[in-house]
Amino acid sequence: MYTCSLVRMSDKIKTFSMFGDAGHGGITRYSLSPEAFMARNEFKKRMEAIGAIIEIDDVANMYATLPGSDPDAKRIVMGSHVDSVKNGGNYDGILGVMSAMEVLETVAEQNIPHKHPLTAMIWTNEEGSLYPPAMMCSGIVCYDYLPEDIRGKFRYEDMMNSKSILDKTKTFGDALEVSGFKGDKDNRISPDKYQYMFETHIEQGPILEDAGNTIGVVDCVLGMFNYRVRFYGQTVHAGTFPMPKRRDAFYAASRALCYLHDEIDQLGVDDLVYTTGEVVCHPCVHTCVADYFDFSIDARHEDPKVLEKVLAIVKSVVCKEWSGCTCEVVKARNRDTVYWDKKLVSYVKSAAEELGIKHQYIHSGAGHDAQFAAYMLPTTMIFVQSKDGLSHCEPEYSTPEHCTDGATVMLNAVLKADAE
Amino acid sequence: MYTCSLVRMSDKIKTFSMFGDAGHGGITRYSLSPEAFMARNEFKKRMEAIGAIIEIDDVANMYATLPGSDPDAKRIVMGSHVDSVKNGGNYDGILGVMSAMEVLETVAEQNIPHKHPLTAMIWTNEEGSLYPPAMMCSGIVCYDYLPEDIRGKFRYEDMMNSKSILDKTKTFGDALEVSGFKGDKDNRISPDKYQYMFETHIEQGPILEDAGNTIGVVDCVLGMFNYRVRFYGQTVHAGTFPMPKRRDAFYAASRALCYLHDEIDQLGVDDLVYTTGEVVCHPCVHTCVADYFDFSIDARHEDPKVLEKVLAIVKSVVCKEWSGCTCEVVKARNRDTVYWDKKLVSYVKSAAEELGIKHQYIHSGAGHDAQFAAYMLPTTMIFVQSKDGLSHCEPEYSTPEHCTDGATVMLNAVLKADAE
Incomplete structure (x- = not known):
């Protein structure tokens, strides 16, 4: 078993919490805002420092990839989002990005052998706080795989025309064009190049805390x-x-x-x-x-x-x-209820067990980008205990120890998937 | 007993309903808007046509006065407002102005003898729909007479700085300056020059209709x-x-x-x-x-x-x-409950009785400019039946017959006051 670094994770939490700091302990970091660009640049800087290759797709989703030993193996991707709601907290979304970075940094630092390329990913505009709807860019990228009634809400043209709630003359498409983060459609996540997806997220509820557990082994989105x-x-x-x-x-x-x-x-x-x-x-x-x-x-x-x-x-x-x-x-x-891939769920469960990290099965009541990815790839999620169950608000909090445990569980679950 | 003209009243209702017609049967006629200026110009035109003298005070309250036979007698004033709420009806406020005009027109046409000068009046900005608060200009003019806790809300400087709800860069004071309706402070209604005040208004409730009565003899504001x-x-x-x-x-x-x-x-x-x-x-x-x-x-x-x-x-x-x-x-x-002047109430009651117009005592649940005037002058109100009790909405309606009856009752009540 490998473990991630509490010091490095704590440093990431501290650093990313500055990007959009609203002065009351939380952040406002709308998608494609200057604050979000700061978070994206920090991601790029840290991932390039460990030799990861950066790619960006046509809707600004970002990918940082460490190559694996098998040139034919597809990528295993871990990711979440860096954007927040207005006056949100320092964990919702960004914890999944920091956890993915931490996994890659641990793999690089400890020279952990792996066959598959490992990718840390940022989904663009999960919250939809400035440009509705929520989960916009996973909706666009997974479009062909989504059920028809969901898909209809994520037509590319409609998304590009989504108006800023602060300035109705500006659209998401406008912001994307001038962002400097509009890349190549060929870089989109797809089943051709990707094998599995993992997303770590705060629980956003009090169930783990009440039960005294650190980690939620998520089995479905309700x-x-x-x-x-x-x-x-x-x-x-x-x-x-x-x-x-x-x-x-x-x-x-x-x-x-x-x-x-x-x-x-x-x-x-x-x-x-x-x-x-x-x-x-x-x-x-x-x-x-x-x-x-x-x-x-x-x-x-x-x-x-x-x-x-x-x-x-x-x-x-x-x-x-x-x-x-x-x-x-x-x-x-x-x-409908979206069930995570049973095999990946079992990897998460056995990783937590073997690491001796207190855990339990849990449902996800909230929607996440992983839920759309699940229509395209085998996917699963890992939850980290939330203090008082609060989220989408400034008091949102998870301890650095619990955040590091979440990354450690994801690392070991990914290595089980890699070892298949 | 004298009676007002159904034909002339119907013509006024039709004409004034055009000023701010929103195309759904009602009007939007904010105070000091172009639509309100059209209503004021129509008032001026019709009052000058019967020889009334037009005066305007410093907050755009308008007065049209027919002289009386006694040079020492103070004026008896009748009035209400021409402004409306957004998508309001054709009767709230304007009926009181049209009724006052109708009384003066009847007096002029029938050469009805009277000692006191008779004044028809427009209060500025009763609704406060564009520039809050409601009853702004009766609040300013009656300021010295109001109870202290009410008065505090109507300081002249605060009122001039009241911001437009549609454009926060514009104030009531700005609109007043460019209105062409800013007159002389000496023209304000005051106890020195005015003896009594009457205000005719729609009921805004279903009590008269349910009881089959045309006229409400209002005894107080609740x-x-x-x-x-x-x-x-x-x-x-x-x-x-x-x-x-x-x-x-x-x-x-x-x-x-x-x-x-x-x-x-x-x-x-x-x-x-x-x-x-x-x-x-x-x-x-x-x-x-x-x-x-x-x-x-x-x-x-x-x-x-x-x-x-x-x-x-x-x-x-x-x-x-x-x-x-x-x-x-x-x-x-x-x-607190504001009681109308008992003598004026008795004039309204006996006028309706003698005219054989069905009537009853009623309270006013709504506030009106007359309520502030009552702290300064003996004052009373007359209500006209409202269809279905509706007001502040486009279906607001009173029949031309009932509106004319209201003016007739006011005319005869005013003549009783004049004959004292």
Whole structure:
């Protein structure tokens, strides 16, 4: 068994945390921003220092490759993203890039024999925070392999025309052209040149911490659905319209939300999660009754039968009486559960076991670039414990020791795959 | 008894409805916009045509005055506003101006004898839709007479610096300077020159229609309070964070809103109204649990003891358990009930009675410029039936017959005041 370097990993965490530092302990590092370029240049500098060859594809995905001993062997790739959400943390995404770098640095430093070329990779624009959608460039590169209903959201032309949320006159395509990171389409990751993919990521939940485990052996990305629940009432003046005749869409939605919690919780499914995080209120004025209120509902579980039951409850809202308002339930998107490659999962599990690093099986509730890659290549993921389960916020934290353990597990799992 | 002209009133309604016509039956006519200037010029043209003298004060309030037979008598003024909310209707505000014009036109046409000068008036920027706050220019003009806590919101310098909601580089003061409607401060309405004020307005509620009455004899503007109810939770990822550990601010707020309805409705106060029309949700993303949710609560009733009871319920929210979130209740503003002048109210009542126009006493739930004028002069209001109780929206409607009846009642009430 080989182990990665705590000192080197700590130095990477400290260095990358400066690129986009917002002064409150976290970062804002939008894709193709100056801050992201700093992170990409640091990646390039460190990878060239160990003799890795840098390639960039036509949507700025970056690849750093150490050759292997077998000239015919395909590459084993490890990667994640360097972009963040607004006021995000120092670990989501970048930890997977730093872990891949750490694996290559350890291989180079310790002269670890390997047949396959080993590649560390940066996916462009995973968060989609400045240029929606999320997972844009894995969507583009894996396009031909994706299920049709997902694929439709990642047409190349549409992605190039994606408008900046800060400046509607600028597009992702514009930013790409002037980035200096637009490379050659031939460099795209593909099954012709690549054998396996690994992605290390923070858990973004409290399960590992609560169980006292460092590493999550991820077995799947949970299936999910995302619907909108909409209420239509009548806007009237706050001071002049008697209560019994009101049709208040916000009150209707609040009653329906309480109903949904009651009904869904009665299913008694422990590991189900559902979220109503986004709302729209109209006219949203303190002197007017709301005539429109809309909330999102996102539900996730491995078992499609559970999701069917939850969806039936969500749809049942339409048939109830909600303070005189009409209601509709509209599908936004869904995805089936994506299972990781069983063999790669077993390599991760046995690597952790042999290293004596505390671990457990876990599902991924969040989407990741690896999930699109899985339609193209055998793929798996490794989770690292997140403090308090927080992510997409500045207090996001994983200890340097746990981060290094994650890289060590990935290194040894990759070497098992290499030794096949 | 004298009666106003249905034909002339219908023509005014048709004409003024064109100024800001948004193509869906209603208007958008922000204060000091080109559309508002068209309405002001039409007012000037029609008032000059009957020999009225036009004056404008330093905040663009416009006055058209027909002299009376007693050179020492103070003016009796009737007025309202010509500005609207965005996509508002053809009656809110402008009906009071058209009614005042109609009274003067009837007096002129029928040579009705009167001692007092009679003035039709336009208040500038009642809605505050483009330049907040609402009732800006009655607030400025009545400043010295207002209670201290209200007055503080209407300092002249602050009002001049009020920024356009469409272009933060422009202020109300800028718009006033270039309007061509900035006149002389000496022309401001004041107790030195003015005896009484009347304002005719649409009801903005369904009470008159439901009772089959044309006219509301308004006795007061209801007291109100406006608070914010705020919930603080923790934002976590929709897919990765187990349900039992979540602190969802939107769910907390929804549960609290249902609690408030239950508790307040148990008071069993028929004519109480309360509204939770404005919400703020953060981060308002479908993949994140909300860590902050805030809603307004506006409650109105004539009796301060009723409002005290409602406020106690609102404040009790802080002491309850809301899905792990903390809660605070913060005062935004309040006002005491403003009673209209009893003598003027009796003139309106007896005018309607003698004319045989169906009427009833009614409270005003909404605020109006007359409410500030009431701190300065004896003042009252007349309401005209609103179809379906709708206002601040394009379907807002009152029949030309009811509008004319409103003007007729005001004319005869003014003549009773004139005859004192």
